[in-house]
Every structure is written in structure tokens, then in C-alpha cells.
Amino acid sequence: MNSVASTCPVARATDILGDRWCLLIVRDAFDGVRRFGDFQRSLGIARNILSDRLRKLLDAEILQLQDAADGSSYQEYRLTRKGEDLFVLIVALRQWGEQYLFEPHEARSVLLETASGQALAALQCSNLHGKVIQAADTQVIKPAQ
Amino acid sequence: MNSVASTCPVARATDILGDRWCLLIVRDAFDGVRRFGDFQRSLGIARNILSDRLRKLLDAEILQLQDAADGSSYQEYRLTRKGEDLFVLIVALRQWGEQYLFEPHEARSVLLETASGQALAALQCSNLHGKVIQAADTQVIKPAQ
Numbered sequence: 001m002n003s004v005a006s007t008c009p010v011a012r013a014t015d016i017l018g019d020r021w022c023l024l025i026v027r028d029a030f031d032g033v034r035r036f037g038d039f040q041r042s043l044g045i046a047r048n049i050l051s052d053r054l055r056k057l058l059d060a061e062i063l064q065l066q067d068a069a070d071g072s073s074y075q076e077y078r079l080t081r082k083g084e085d086l087f088v089l090i091v092a093l094r095q096w097g098e099q100y101l102f103e104p105h106e107a108r109s110v111l112l113e114t115a116s117g118q119a120l121a122a123l124q125c126s127n128l129h130g131k132v133i134q135a136a137d138t139q140v141i142k143p144a145q
Numbered sequence: 146m147n148s149v150a151s152t153c154p155v156a157r158a159t160d161i162l163g164d165r166w167c168l169l170i171v172r173d174a175f176d177g178v179r180r181f182g183d184f185q186r187s188l189g190i191a192r193n194i195l196s197d198r199l200r201k202l203l204d205a206e207i208l209q210l211q212d213a214a215d216g217s218s219y220q221e222y223r224l225t226r227k228g229e230d231l232f233v234l235i236v237a238l239r240q241w242g243e244q245y246l247f248e249p250h251e252a253r254s255v256l257l258e259t260a261s262g263q264a265l266a267a268l269q270c271s272n273l274h275g276k277v278i279q280a281a282d283t284q285v286i287k288p289a290q
Contacts, residue, residue: 008254009242010172010235017238020163027155030280082245087280088268089237090155093162096234097154100227107288109153113272114284121271123233127258128266135175135232139259143252 007143016060017089021045021053026083027090029063034076062086092123152288161205162234166190166198171228172235174208179221207231237268 006012017023021043028042040050054077057063062083068074079086094111102108112119124132151157162168166188173187185195199222202208207228213219224231239256247253257264269277 007252008172009239009246011169011242012246013238013242014165014168018163018165018168020159023159023163024156027153031285084280085241085244088270089234089241091270092234092237092268093158094154096230097156097158099230101154101157107152109285109287111283111285113278113282115282116272118273120278120283121273121275123237123268123270125233125236125268126266127261128263130266133258133265135229137258137260138256138265140176140254140256142254 016056016062017086019053019056021049022057023090023093025050025053025057026062026079026086027093029077029079029083030087030090034068034078035074036077039077057083088123091120095120095122161201161207162231164198164201166194167202168235168238170195170198170202171207171224171231174222174224174228175232175235179213179223180219181222184222202228233268236265240265240267 017026024043025039028039033039033042036050036054039045039054040047043050045053054063057077058065060082061080063077064080065075066078068076091111098108110119125134125138126132162171169188170184173184178184178187181195181199184190184199185192188195199208202222203210205227206225208222209225210220211223213221236256243253255264270279270283271277
């Protein structure tokens with residue numbers, strides 16, 4: 001099902017992001033991966049599947065193709081502004097994974113603020129006055145049919 | 146590929162959450178959907194696919210089965226604490242979808258703080274001192290092989 005006509009922003013977002021490979025490609029792009037072969041090595045993914053997902057991310061304007069920074073003939077996949085705004089989503093996946101999917105002493109990659117060398121604060125939802133709120137404090141209002 | 150052995154928390158999280166139906170079931174659970182038939186009606190999904198995804202979410206301890214609150218013989222799917230902690234992820238999908246996937250005057254569902262009737266603040270990543278930080282301010286450190 002394609003939700004391009006759905007009135008739910010979550011449903012529309014999952015049309016492109018409800019896919020493991022797309023999320024991992026975006027993660028890698030944040031980590032500085034730029035080239036087809038580097039995505040392939042990082043992800044251990046078949047070429048045809050990687051091509052398909054990169055095409056989807058280009059079509060969705062999450063990635064864009066640019067000439068290589070080193071002047072070579074390579075084309076590089078770069079996050080657009082729309083793609084860069086997925087940072088909070090990738091951090092949400094990371095923090096939930098850290099909290100629930102690792103044993104306490106299990107080795108894992110960490111995301112650090114470069115300047116301080118410290119972890120990021122835990123993401124929280126808050127209201128417009130900065131008060132932290134939970135799901136139970138909210139409701140979804142659907143548009144009239 | 147299953148990333149249960151991956152050292153990346155994002156990869157482990159996407160093993161279960163890198164799936165459109167799982168994300169939409171979790172969204173519906175936050176909206177108060179509890180029963181198989183109600184998920185089916187909400188999602189317009191085939192019974193066998195819904196059964197498969199509900200089973201995955203139970204196995205991942207994101208949902209749990211409980212006796213129906215009304216004393217009937219129904220079993221209800223409820224978010225666990227682990228599932229409730231996906232609220233920030235669903236809000237991240239929603240806010241990104243709102244920002245990029247709707248025309249300005251297009252009808253969409255909205256998430257409101259019940260008490261105020263106002264929208265939530267935009268999610269932001271911040272450091273431990275509360276300073277907002279961007280992806281470019283961060284780096285991922287992988288564990289030694």
C-alpha cells in the first residue's frame with residue numbers, strides 16, 4: 001500500500017522510511033559514506049537491492065548525486081537538507097536500540113558530540129513550553145473526511 | 146540480514162522497526178487500537194501479514210497480550226514499556242512527514258498535547274548541557290574489532 005494520499009504524516013513517512021535498507025543507507029550517509037561501493041561494503045547488500053534503495057532515496061530527495069569532492073569521475077551520494085533532517089530519527093532509533101537491544105557490557109558503536117566527546121542527551125518529546133510529555137499526554141486529531 | 150550481532154544500535158533497531166507495517170501498528174497502538182480486527186480495519190492489511198507483524202512485535206516485547214479491559218473474551222495488544230519508549234521515534238517520523246510530505250494547506254492528522262490543545266515542540270538533538278546539536282557536530286565511534 002502506498003500512502004501518498006494518507007492524511008497521516010507517519011504513514012507517508014513510512015512509505016519511504018519503513019524499510020530497513022533505506023534507514024541504514026541514511027545512517028551510513030550521516031557517517032560520511034558517499035559512494036556506491038562504500039555503501040555496498042558497509043551494508044553487505046546485493047548490488048541490485050542497493051541500486052533500488054539509492055534510487056528511492058534520490059526520488060524522495062533524501063539523497064542527491066554530486067560530483068566527487070576529489071575531482072575524480074565518481075558520483076557521490078549526499079544527504080539533502082530534507083535528508084539531514086532525518087538525524088533526529090536516526091538518533092531515536094539509536095537510543096532505543098542502546099536502551100533495549102544490548103546487554104550492559106556488550107560492545108557497541110557510540111554517537112558522540114565531537115567537541116566534548118560526550119554522548120547526546122536522551123531525546124524527549126516536550127510541549128511548546130519545554131515541559132516533557134509522554135504519549136498519554138497527547139491525542140491525534142484526524143481531519144474531517 | 147539479521148543484525149542481532151551488529152555492534153550498531155541503529156542496525157539492531159531496524160531489524161524490527163525497519164518495516165512499514167510494524168511502524169504503523171506501533172503508531173496505531175499509541176492511538177489506542179487494541180484488537181486484531183481494529184488493526185486490520187485501520188491498516189487495510191491482509192490477515193496473514195498482520196498476524197506475522199503482531200507476532201514479531203510480541204516476540205520483540207514491544208507489544209504484550211492482555212485480557213480485554215471490558216471483561217470480554219478478547220485478547221488485546223498493549224504496548225509494553227519498551228514499546229511506549231518508541232513514542233519519540235513515531236513523533237520523529239510524524240514531524241518529518243509534516244515538514245516535507247504535505248502541501249501547506251493539505252489536510253493531515255495532528256498530534257496535540259491534550260491539556261493545551263497545542264502541537265508538540267519540534268524534536269531536536271542536544272548535548273548533555275541542553276545545547277542543540279546537528280549531525281555535523283557528532284561522530285560515531287565503532288568498537289575495536
